[in-house]
Amino acid sequence: DGGITQSPKYLFRKEGQNVTLSCEQNLNHDAMYWYRQDPGQGLRLIYYSQIVNDFQKGDIAEGYSVSREKKESFPLTVTSAQKNPTAFYLCASSSAIRSYNEQFFGPGTRLTVL
Amino acid sequence: AQSVTQLGSHVSVSEGALVLLRCNYSSSVPPYLFWYVQYPNQGLQLLLKYTTGATLVKGINGFEAEFKKSETSFHLTKPSAHMSDAAEYFCAVSESSGAGSYQLTFGKGTKLSVIP
Numbered sequence: 001d002g003g004i005t006q007s008p009k010y011l012f013r014k015e016g017q018n019v020t021l022s023c024e025q026n027l028n029h030d031a032m033y034w035y036r037q038d039p040g041q042g043l044r045l046i047y048y049s050q051i052v053n054d055f056q057k058g059d060i061a062e063g064y065s066v067s068r069e070k071k072e073s074f075p076l077t078v079t080s081a082q083k084n085p086t087a088f089y090l091c092a093s094s095s096a097i098r099s100y101n102e103q104f105f106g107p108g109t110r111l112t113v114l
Numbered sequence: 115a116q117s118v119t120q121l122g123s124h125v126s127v128s129e130g131a132l133v134l135l136r137c138n139y140s141s142s143v144p145p146y147l148f149w150y151v152q153y154p155n156q157g158l159q160l161l162l163k164y165t166t167g168a169t170l171v172k173g174i175n176g177f178e179a180e181f182k183k184s185e186t187s188f189h190l191t192k193p194s195a196h197m198s199d200a201a202e203y204f205c206a207v208s209e210s211s212g213a214g215s216y217q218l219t220f221g222k223g224t225k226l227s228v229i230p
Contacts, residue, residue, distance in 0.1 A: 004157075040123060042204065042222040043158075058217070090157055100146045100165040100208065103218060105157035 004106035023091030032074040037088040116209040120221035133192040137205030146208040147188045
């Protein structure tokens with residue numbers, strides 16, 4: 001089955017540590033996205049990528065970094081510079097960045113900073 | 115920048131009653147609009163989308179939404195609520211981020227509870 005996988009489902013981090021969230025898709029989609037979800041805040045865009053080896057900052061990129069070395073993979077690193085990283089993180093993809101294309105979402109990773 | 119307003123962070127309906135979840139958007143150009151559903155601790159699933167053409171859009175699980183340009187609204191409805199409809203619902207609008215690329219701007223979500 002085609003889809004988006006995110007791992008791990010739950011992640012715990014100590015303050016001051018960097019942590020990397022995995023996102024893989026086998027939908028052959030060009031575009032991929034990372035969102036952060038906090039209760040009552042909706043989804044906020046962290047980073048997005050239209051093609052391999054290219055990515056752009058979203059609305060809340062500070063304290064995060066990404067890479068896009070393969071079409072299928074778009075890992076997100078939450079660095080120690082992110083002051084409040086505890087949140088639910090969602091990865092998404094779409095066939096291209098067009099105004100009418102829907103995004104397909106993975107199951108999410110819940111990050112908790114201890 | 116475009117924005118999306120979902121009226122009511124929590125909505126409760128009785129099983130079998132009409133479901134109405136409200137969404138208003140701000141846009142200076144014809145918008146593309148989406149409704150997603152999220153079950154607890156899961157990702158988002160597309161319910162329906164409006165691009166062009168018919169203003170009444172039918173989606174999955176018996177949901178539909180009507181695009182009303184004059185009211186800048188895209189409210190989601192379902193004639194008869196089921197217990198399985200209990201979830202959080204997000205309205206989103208497609209917005210240009212320059213250089214031919216687009217982003218989705220999401221509302222803050224409406225949590226639907228269905229009372230037996």
